[in-house]
Amino acid sequence: MQTKLVTIIAVIVIIVIIGAVAFILYPKPTPTTPTTSPTPTPTGAPRTLVISHWGFAWSKIKKIVIEPFEKKYNVKVELVSGRTAERYAKLVEGAEPIPDVIFLPDYYMYRAAKKGLLEELDLSKIPNYNKLYKFIRDALSQSEVSKYGVPHTIQDVLLFYRSDLHKPVTSVKDLWRPEFKGYIALPGITTTTGPLFLVLVSIAYGGSVDNVEPGLKALEQLKDGIVTFYLRSADLMSLFERGEIHIAPGLRYQIGALQGVNKTLGGVIRYVIPKEGSIFTLNLMAIPKNAKNKDLAYKLIDFWLSTEVQRKLGEAGVDAPINAEAKLPPEHYYNIEGVTKNPIYVKPEILASKLEKWIDEWKARIQA
Amino acid sequence: MTSYKPIKLFLFRKLREILPLFLIIPSIIFLTVFIVGSLVSLFFYVGDISRAFVKIVSRVDFQVAYLRTLRIALIVALITTVLAYPVAFYVLHMNYRARQIMKALIWLPVMINPIVRGYGWMIILGRHGLVNSLLLTLGIIKEPIKLLYTEVAMIFGLTELFFPFMFISLLSAMENISDETIMAAYSLGANTFKVFKDVVMPLSIKGYVFGVTIVVTGCSTAYTTPTLLGGPQNATLSMLLADYVAIFLDWRSACVIALIILATVLIVSEVASIIVKKR
Numbered sequence: 001m002q003t004k005l006v007t008i009i010a011v012i013v014i015i016v017i018i019g020a021v022a023f024i025l026y027p028k029p030t031p032t033t034p035t036t037s038p039t040p041t042p043t044g045a046p047r048t049l050v051i052s053h054w055g056f057a058w059s060k061i062k063k064i065v066i067e068p069f070e071k072k073y074n075v076k077v078e079l080v081s082g083r084t085a086e087r088y089a090k091l092v093e094g095a096e097p098i099p100d101v102i103f104l105p106d107y108y109m110y111r112a113a114k115k116g117l118l119e120e121l122d123l124s125k126i127p128n129y130n131k132l133y134k135f136i137r138d139a140l141s142q143s144e145v146s147k148y149g150v151p152h153t154i155q156d157v158l159l160f161y162r163s164d165l166h167k168p169v170t171s172v173k174d175l176w177r178p179e180f181k182g183y184i185a186l187p188g189i190t191t192t193t194g195p196l197f198l199v200l201v202s203i204a205y206g207g208s209v210d211n212v213e214p215g216l217k218a219l220e221q222l223k224d225g226i227v228t229f230y231l232r233s234a235d236l237m238s239l240f241e242r243g244e245i246h247i248a249p250g251l252r253y254q255i256g257a258l259q260g261v262n263k264t265l266g267g268v269i270r271y272v273i274p275k276e277g278s279i280f281t282l283n284l285m286a287i288p289k290n291a292k293n294k295d296l297a298y299k300l301i302d303f304w305l306s307t308e309v310q311r312k313l314g315e316a317g318v319d320a321p322i323n324a325e326a327k328l329p330p331e332h333y334y335n336i337e338g339v340t341k342n343p344i345y346v347k348p349e350i351l352a353s354k355l356e357k358w359i360d361e362w363k364a365r366i367q368a
Numbered sequence: 369m370t371s372y373k374p375i376k377l378f379l380f381r382k383l384r385e386i387l388p389l390f391l392i393i394p395s396i397i398f399l400t401v402f403i404v405g406s407l408v409s410l411f412f413y414v415g416d417i418s419r420a421f422v423k424i425v426s427r428v429d430f431q432v433a434y435l436r437t438l439r440i441a442l443i444v445a446l447i448t449t450v451l452a453y454p455v456a457f458y459v460l461h462m463n464y465r466a467r468q469i470m471k472a473l474i475w476l477p478v479m480i481n482p483i484v485r486g487y488g489w490m491i492i493l494g495r496h497g498l499v500n501s502l503l504l505t506l507g508i509i510k511e512p513i514k515l516l517y518t519e520v521a522m523i524f525g526l527t528e529l530f531f532p533f534m535f536i537s538l539l540s541a542m543e544n545i546s547d548e549t550i551m552a553a554y555s556l557g558a559n560t561f562k563v564f565k566d567v568v569m570p571l572s573i574k575g576y577v578f579g580v581t582i583v584v585t586g587c588s589t590a591y592t593t594p595t596l597l598g599g600p601q602n603a604t605l606s607m608l609l610a611d612y613v614a615i616f617l618d619w620r621s622a623c624v625i626a627l628i629i630l631a632t633v634l635i636v637s638e639v640a641s642i643i644v645k646k647r
């Protein structure tokens with residue numbers, strides 16, 4: 001009995017030691033050296049282009065962008081899909097396959113650029129860039145991330161509300177109307193929408209993009225009227241569907257998600273651009289430094305921004321087009337003409353320096 | 369058998385002694401590599417966590433979430449105790465067939481995905497849900513009361529989630545009590561309550577401690593149900609952990625929270641067994 005016990009313990013100890021040693025010696029993933037010149041391939045054998053994307057609506061994207069692109073340049077596109085944080089973490093770790101084009105929100109792209117993971121872009125290789133709305137190019141140029149990424153779509157904060165039960169909503173201040181008490185959902189502060197909404201409220205109550213104290217003060221007054229904080233679009237949808245809420249701020253792409261619920265409710269959920277302005281963020285495309293097919297990556301980025309692709313993506317409800325020539329009919333929810341009136345960009349530098357503090361304040365004073 | 373030579377018998381005996389060792393090696397490897405090993409590797413991966421530990425522990429949102437998690441886990445453990453003991457005792461008195469059917473019925477919800485059950489509770493507890501409509505029609509309340517997105521909803525959901533585990537561990541402990549013991553108690557004049565209090569409960573206490581450990585562990589690590597029913601404003605430790613993993617990408621802090629959950633669960637189960645041993 002004694003010897004058996006000793007043997008078992010010895011085996012455990014040996015395995016733990018081997019495990020520990022293996023973990024110490026385990027080679028940390030090192031970024032592969034960037035290939036300076038693209039390897040020439042014989043015609044006929046398609047090259048492979050890896051793109052890192054959320055993967056949402058991929059079947060539509062495939063039809064509109066990927067298949068025509070594959071045909072035009074004789075490439076095979078490979079998708080690495082995943083949520084933002086996941087794919088960002090992979091980029092930082094240098095996980096294989098290394099994407100040639102990566103899609104991320106501007107804040108994450110900025111962090112990646114700060115870590116030196118992204119190629120500085122040569123905009124002359126992206127002729128379609130000049131077709132983007134001027135306000136978007138101007139906004140992005142305020143940020144350092146403009147050197148590394150080009151936008152492919154825009155997300156602005158809107159207000160969704162039940163138009164059958166309430167008078168029209170025009171301002172974010174309408175959330176404070178007594179009738180909405182107990183019928184409000186706000187985005188969680190850790191979502192993309194959360195900080196943008198906080199900025200919106202702050203501007204409405206006399207603050208600014210980097211002074212959110214007035215917003216936090218105002219939201220403290222609202223606290224008792226909040227049903228919950230949502231983390232995903234699906235939550236927002238379900239909250240409206242179950243009649244838990246009558247108003248919620250959200251991003252433009254969520255109109256798409258709300259369409260189904262809206263149909264069952266009889267089209268009563270309306271969305272409105274708050275009169276305080278359109279607080280927006282941009283989703284960017286960039287090329288990682290160690291990408292293997294940089295020439296093709298440039299071609300894909302340019303292709304993605306072309307008028308035809310942008311318009312089709314908008315029409316299909318994938319992304320709001322930001323190519324000024326890719327006009328959608330005025331009634332389409334991805335027509336962003338309304339945003340051009342008073343666009344307010346929250347550049348990644350602001351989030352990088354303030355977000356942590358905002359999250360703490362919000363958690364302590366509002367979401368508690 | 370008689371035809372075996374002594375030397376062969378000797379070898380067989382050796383084999384008989386060694387064979388069990390070989391048989392348990394796979395499970396030992398599994399446990400050490402994947403559980404102990406992953407814990408050990410955690411430290412190698414994240415490095416020194418002492419500073420992250422201080423940072424996390426001093427955060428207000430962590431303290432609130434910690435107390436909430438502990439509170440909810442203990443309340444749920446208490447409620448499942450009150451609910452499961454009588455049910456288990458009742459089922460114990462059934463005949464074999466009825467007992468199997470009852471076990472299956474009580475175990476059935478476990479086989480349904482927690483997400484589905486979470487949405488079920490949302491329908492029951494919501495503003496226009498079952499509970500509110502019932503109370504409104506009966507005239508007990510004038511306006512819908514807020515049940516969903518509160519700790520009460522989380523307790524409802526988790527109780528439903530972990531009741532079967534408590535029930536099964538109690539019942540298996542009770543089934544190990546020999547029928548003769550119980551019959552002896554009855555024949556000596558004890559009524560059902562006395563049998564329960566003086567015979568069944570003390571003899572099933574080990575199963576009870578096991579059940580409490582499962583419930584407390586489960587409540588401290590549950591993620592889906594608290595998220596759906598409580599929302600971010602009622603953050604538990606698992607929700608905080610998920611934030612650090614998926615949003616802040618701060619492995620070190622996530623690791624600290626995971627270790628704190630582990631330590632808490634170990635302490636709770638240790639305390640429970642000490643209390644039991646003292647009795």
